[in-house]
Each structure stands twice: as C-alpha cells, then as structure tokens.
Amino acid sequence: MIEPGKNIAIKVPLHKWEETVAYYRDRVGLKVTKELKNSIGFSFGNMTLWIDRVEQQSQVDIWLELFTDDPDKAIETLGSPVRDELEPLDDVNGHWTSDPAGVILLVRNE
Template sequence: MSDQSNVRFAGGVNIAMKIPKADYEDTVRFYRDTLGLPVTDHPATGAPSVARTCSVEFGPVTLWLDRVDAYSRSDLWLELRTSDVPAAAAHLAGAGTPTCDEVEPFEDTDAQAHWIRNPAGVVHLLNGRPTDAAADAAADAAP
C-alpha cells in the first residue's frame, strides 16, 4: 500500500487541446504558419475519440492538437506528474477529486495514469511515467 502523506505533484510537459473537426485545420495552420512553430503530424492515437493529432513545440512543453469529431467546442487538457499514481489517486479521491478514466480510454492498458477533473471541469492526465527530467526534478523538489 502506498503512503499518501508523501504524495507530490508537478506540472507536466504535455498540454492537449481537443478541437472540433470544423476548427482543426485552421488551428493547425495558426500554430504552424501564423506563429511559425514546429508542428509534427502523428498517427491517430488509440483513443477512439481522437481522429487526428499533431504536436507543437510550444516552448518547454508539447502542445498536442487533437481533432475530436464529436466535439462542438475546444477543450484544454493538462498533464500532472506524480511519482506514485495509486497514492496520488487515493489522495485526490480523499479530497473529493475521484478519477474519471471514462473521459478517454488509455491506448496502453498498463498505463501508470488516470484522468481527473479539477473543480472547474478541466481534465488532467495524472501521469506516473516520467518522460521529462525537469518535470521529474520539480516533482522531487516539491514540498
């Protein structure tokens, strides 16, 4: 069993913008052509709701532009890092923030992750897989 008293969180390096089909191409052009940021197309994810995705080098973070055909308005999703996902999920549930993994299935069934929503309804990926040394160092240094 995980010790919830030592749970630490840090902002992650990924932001996902869920974009309706009608706005997707114009949004990609905005980041690529208007702002001149590097944009890379990727194969669609395993999540059935995401029809197309690309990444934007957005300073120290990666901005993922996900085309979601069933959406009528854009939505922003954030990544939250932790070193102990089960303890973090238990801590959050105890504070009134349960996981909501039904928002989007994980492609990797062994994912060390959960989806949560903040009180304003913004979805966060609670991620236990370190992929960025700076974010991991911040998580370790957090009080």
C-alpha cells in the same frame, strides 16, 4: 509531489481543427514535431502542445498532464474524481481526472 508534465492538449471540434492547426503552425510559428491521424504535436518550450481532432466534440477543451510518483495518492490528495472513461490509458500508470472548473488532467508516472 505533483509536477507539470510534458504535454498539453487542445481538444478541437472537427470543423475547427484545420484552422486551429494552421494558426499555431503558420501564425504563431510553432514547429511541428509529430503528426498522427487525429493529432499534431508542436514544440512548446520544453513541452509538446497537441492539437487533437475530436469528431464528437462541440467546443474546445484544454487537457493538462501532471507527473507524480503515486497517481492513486495524487488523486486522493487532489480530491478529484477518477475519469478513466475519457480515453484509454494503455501502458500509462495513471488516471484521468478534472479540476473544479472541468479542465481534464492526466495524473501519471513520468
């Protein structure tokens, strides 16, 4: 079984990052829950919306998280490519992949 995760990430080019963070913080009114060097997390219902600064990026991407008990089987079920080169997974049991439209998905154990 595959379920929605707890994180959504908007990957933003360097030149749009401050403006995008200000938009969600000041105009939308989302509460900042975590601040890292290149990421700011906002409370987004029962999820965290991350605005990530990506220096080498030229366009905005949306990345979603999915939970499953068996990430390998879920990747097989989805028929999606393994894209683990995208970002290090460190202590996460899962895989990066993408849907047919190119939206990046993190399929992992909760």
